[in-house]
Amino acid sequence: MKKAAAEIIREYGPFPGVERVNGVSYDGKQVWFGAGPDMKALDPASGTISRSIDVAAHAGTAYDGRHLYQIAENRIHKIDPETGRVLASIPTPDGGGAGMTWAEGTLWVGQHRNRKIHQIDPETGKILRTIESNRFVTGVTWSNGELWHATWEAEQSELRRVDPKTGEVLETLEMPAGASVSGLEADGGDRFYCGGGASGKIRAVRRPRHGAAKGGGSQAK
Numbered sequence: 001m002k003k004a005a006a007e008i009i010r011e012y013g014p015f016p017g018v019e020r021v022n023g024v025s026y027d028g029k030q031v032w033f034g035a036g037p038d039m040k041a042l043d044p045a046s047g048t049i050s051r052s053i054d055v056a057a058h059a060g061t062a063y064d065g066r067h068l069y070q071i072a073e074n075r076i077h078k079i080d081p082e083t084g085r086v087l088a089s090i091p092t093p094d095g096g097g098a099g100m101t102w103a104e105g106t107l108w109v110g111q112h113r114n115r116k117i118h119q120i121d122p123e124t125g126k127i128l129r130t131i132e133s134n135r136f137v138t139g140v141t142w143s144n145g146e147l148w149h150a151t152w153e154a155e156q157s158e159l160r161r162v163d164p165k166t167g168e169v170l171e172t173l174e175m176p177a178g179a180s181v182s183g184l185e186a187d188g189g190d191r192f193y194c195g196g197g198a199s200g201k202i203r204a205v206r207r208p209r210h211g212a213a214k215g216g217g218s219q220a221k
Contacts, residue, residue: 006206020197022036026187030044031185033195038054055079100140135160139194146161157181
């Protein structure tokens, strides 16, 4: 297993009126994040909030190339980003959800205290696959065929690359002390966006280059 310190490229926030950053996603231009009572879009170039959507946003956030998905309590809402309207809603897997991403035409939902990642049908919420972890799961993303998840336990966070079939940890990036991760998304290039929980910040972390991984999914952005 490879181990390294996470390289933080940039920090965003804290933002006015935002007490917490929950789920994080990326639509190719903007970083969307769950801020509790609403969702917000961050322009990563300027570092400013460009818009808000009035939808409860308590945990994971995802984007399928057209729609946003947001965990609100025990539901996953499918949202039209243009209008902010909730188009559909499915239940979270039993035990709730913490992180979320989109890949292979499905949603991948992390579970915090259950220490699991579920691949689920976005139409029904049916669990298609489950991956076990030995740490709390607080963010999930696919990046160039690699499955990564965030951990946050005992005030320490890591970004972990894992085998999508076995859950074996292949690589870890250790975050600095106090830099907890409450949401995770890759931008399809050289960085991860990491929610910073109660710090109200989003941190951009450099993604290691490996090329496409075998046997995994592909990130649909």
